[in-house]
Amino acid sequence: MGKRITIDPITRIEGHLRIEVEVEGGKVVNAWSSGTLFRGIEVILQGRDPRDAHHFVQRSCGVCTYVHALASVRAVDDAVGIKMPVNARLIRNLLHGAQYQHDHIVHFYHLHALDWVDIVSALKADPAKTAALADNTSNAPWGGRQYFKNVQVRLQTFVDSGQLGPFANAYWGHSAYKLPPEANLMAAAHYIEALRIQAKAARLHAIFGGKNPHPQSLVVGGVTSVADLVPDRIAEFLYITKETHDFVKNVYIPDLLAVASFYKEWGGIGGCTNFLTYGDFPASEQEPESFYMPRGVIRKRDLANIEMADQQKVTEDVTRAWYLKSAPKHPFEGETRPIPENPKFSPEKGKYSWVKAPRYDGLPCEVGPLARVLVAYGKGHADIKPLVDSTLKQLDIPASALFSTLGRTAARGLETVAIGEVMQGWVTELVENLKSGDTKTYQPYEMPQTAQGVGLNDVPRGALGHWIRIENGKIGNYQYVVPSTWNLGPRDGGGNLSPVEEALIGTPVADPQKPLEVLRTVHSFDPCLACAIHVIDPHSNEVYKIRVV
Amino acid sequence: MEKEKEFYARIEAKSVSRRDFMKFCTFLTATMGLSAAYVSKVAQVFAAPSQRPPVIWLHFAECTGCSEATLRAMFPWIDELLLEVLSMEYHETIMAAAGRQAEEQLHAAVEKYKGKFICVCEGAVATKYDGGYGKIGGRTFLEIAKEVCPQAAAVVCIGQCSAFGGIQAAAPNLGGWKGVGEVLGIKTINIAGCPPNPINFVGTIVNYLLFGKLPAVDDLGRPLFAYGKTVHDQCPRRSHFENEEFVEEFGSPEAAMGYCLYKVGCRGPETYNNCPIAKFNDGTSWPVEAGHPCLGCSEPQFWDKMTPFYEPL
DSSP states (O other), X not given: OOEEEEEOSOOSSBSOEEEEXXXXXTEEEEEEEEEOBOOOHHHHHTTSOGGGHHHXXXXXXXXXXXXXXXXXXXXXXXXXXXXXXXXXXXXXHHHHHHHHHHHHHHIIIIIIGGGTOOTGGGGGOOXXXXXXXXXXXXXXXXXXXXXXXXXXXXXXXXXXXXXOGGGTTOOTTOTTOOOOHHHHHHHHHHHHHHHHHHHXXXXXXXXXXXXXXXXXXXXXXXXXXXXXXXXXXXHHHHHHHHHXXXXXXXXXXXXXXXXXXXXXXXXXXXXXXXXXXOOEEESSSOTTXXXXXXXXXXXXXXXXXXXXXXXXXXXXXXXXXXXXXXXXXXXXXXXXXXXXXXXXXXXTTSOOBSSOEEEXXXXXXXXXXXXXXXXXXXXXXXXXXXXXXXXXXHHTOOGGGGSSXXXXXXXXXXXXXXXXXXXXXXXXXXXXXXXXXXXXXXXXXXXXXXXXXXXEEEETTEEEXXXXXXXXXXXXXXXXXXXXXXXXXXXXXXXXXXXXXXXXXXXXXXXXXXXXXXXXXXXXXXOBHHHHSOOOOSSOOOXXXXXXX | OHHHHHHHHHHHHTTOOHHHHHHHHHHHHHHTTOOGGGHHHHHHHHHOOSSOOEEEEEEOBSOSHHHHHHHTOTTTTHHHIIIIIOEEEEOTTTOSOOHHHHHHHHHHHHHHTTTTOEEEEESBEEOGGGGTTBEETTXXXXXXXXXXXXXXXXXXXXXXXXXXXXXGXXXXXXXXXXOXXXXXXXXXXXXXXXXXXXXXXXXXXXXXXXXXXXXXXXXXXXXXXXXXXXXXXXXXXXHHHHTTXXXXXXXXXXXXXXXXXXXXXXXXXXXXXXXHHHOBTTTTBOTTTTTOOOOOTTSTTHHHHSOSTTSOO
16 A cells, blocks of 8 residues: 545645645556536526526636536527628637637646746746756747846745745655756746736737637627627737737747756656547538647557547546446436435445546546647648647657656647647638628527427537427527546546556656646646536436537 | 835846836826826825835635736836735735645734734625535635634625625525625725736725725725726717617627627616726727627626527627
8 A cells, every 4th residue: 555645725726626645666556536526517507598608608617618618509509590691600710729828828837837937946046057058949929037026036936935935835855857947937927028928918818709718609600709800900819819819839839848958757657548639620611621739549559540439439437436226328318416415435346426437338548738739640630630749759759758757738828829729710710701792700590499409519628519309489408528637537337547547657756745647637628627527417318419519 | 205216226237217117107097086186196005105004915715817917017027016016915816825824924914903904805605504604724715704704804705705605696596605794794995807907906905095084885894996887888889879879789890899798688777887998918908899799797686687698688
């Protein structure tokens, strides 16, 4: 029996997550992932107006804002039978792309970086050497000895105040931190710059969505932001998306590569076996064929035989989750009910999480940036493949190293480059379409008495599906299976580990009192727990045929 | 004074001009409803706080949208709020420490700043099943709220969830979710909204730093400087309402002409907030400008009382 370590709360994530690991001989030998909050949004949706659903589900998460609203309107669009106007498709894509740009920057710098970057060590750096390092590695618009000296003075003043705020009581000085002081100072400076970049990037949502977080311009049938389809607004959007993209290319990616070059062993740690993507960013009405990021399933890391994903094969298992007993079911036939009591954490044989265990054809699947990049890479994607190949070459690591914590974190950066690039084309397309005289943004519809629909998306954290059934013009049933449910769920009835549980096994832990290495792998999934736990469907037993959006 | 000079030198080094900074202070002062004479005092608050006021930020049942909204603060940028204005002693979304070390930090901060810290709460607290539907470190939100909040100098509830229970408290409210003030039987400052505009949070904090007390509030605990008037009364589309020029369908010529959204469900007439004046994300826009009706998100129980959203009041 190894040493048991509990990390609760896991910080620098969205939501409330508890991770337990067992460590033996300096390595993780067993792991349990537990979500510790249940809100029940799907129950709340029962009987309400289907047009309202997207506002409710958007409150699943304020970090991955927008994406649930998008999945929800797509599900209702599907049920109602909307032919999406071109302008609405493009604006929805642009808002979604903006979410990728914003979210991935925040994840890398503010949620993940401190697992690799020792802020305290930055105080020992030589600003001149830092400036030289920055010149060699990045194309950042700011730099020079004086710039890094100012940052260092600012950090020193902060530390000297004795009020360490967000940096208090962390794992500084841990032996697993490998960056030299100069690289730490460079990363610390960019951490601060990224705080500002993300605030600016969020304005992209405000331009076509009124505000961020929780933009408010989607409706079933299209979008409402007609007054924003004017040259100055579109130009402002283009300017900010390019500015954000420049940061990604010139700072984020160079930082990612610089940090990765010191942590290459993490290319052999933290990998999973199976991967699922629904794909996203439609270029026309042809879905999924026209998706920029393709749909697919990878079994046993076999990139040569990528299957088309079929949502009918998705089931959820609650054997080890705090719900009343039920067999694994497709989202449309679930009968899950939360236990009506104060839940007990029983990881050994019993229930230990509010997160359900989704499975594809019975298999746990990793979803998210790595899954998307692997599917695209395996299919020879024109933009993704060269990005991946050049990264592997630059880091001098084999393609097999992609299946890892390092691969997951790198994939997130690489897809941000690809999506930022293609967004600019969508802006041009929008301008051309408006110039041609098409100003349509909305398709009127009648709400049917009975219908059902599905919205399948791939959002920053992974494959996201919303399922709605309309009865008497109201919501008869609503289900969503979200990325962090896939990645951070518990075991299933067959004892199969969830992706994060699988990924943690084998992770080295130098000091069980300070399990920094565990945080690296957990954070590489970008956990987002508020939306992972919401699942409930109290009364449906039927199987429905559904169209895939 | 010396410190103030340093401050300006520093913001100028970061290519923020003194003029931009004063512009922000003017905006904030105006948002707070203070006279122009206060502009320089607001500037001083950011330039030279003698000791950064400690903030303990608790996360309960929420979506982190209110933390994210705060991260969008510009002038003062969020990095200045974090490094130079406030001392964010505990905030799970940004803090480096995790697990045991995070818990230690919470206890140490409460102990060190007893009676002196601002407790910001984000999220609702469960009351059914002994509060069992929401836990951190094996303890319920209920236990944590009971332990930490009463030791604060003031409790500021950011967002609909901590103020009034929020989305999880919508019917049928399985976990018995409630706002923090109601659960603890204490008065809280409620920065209403889903999420609120960060300018209203920053304005409240500036008020505290400037006057040593929290701003005047309405009977729901909302600061009057931000929530004193209805959205309708401040709406730039108000004249269309008076002229009975309404949007009746999205995508229509009336929608393109920016007519009043009352008939497609706008809740502006019953909603107290400053969205039309302050706007979001550095004054970029707000929902009505984006052609979408107001949801009434700064009103208690809006998920039940304001729905269905697309039906007129």
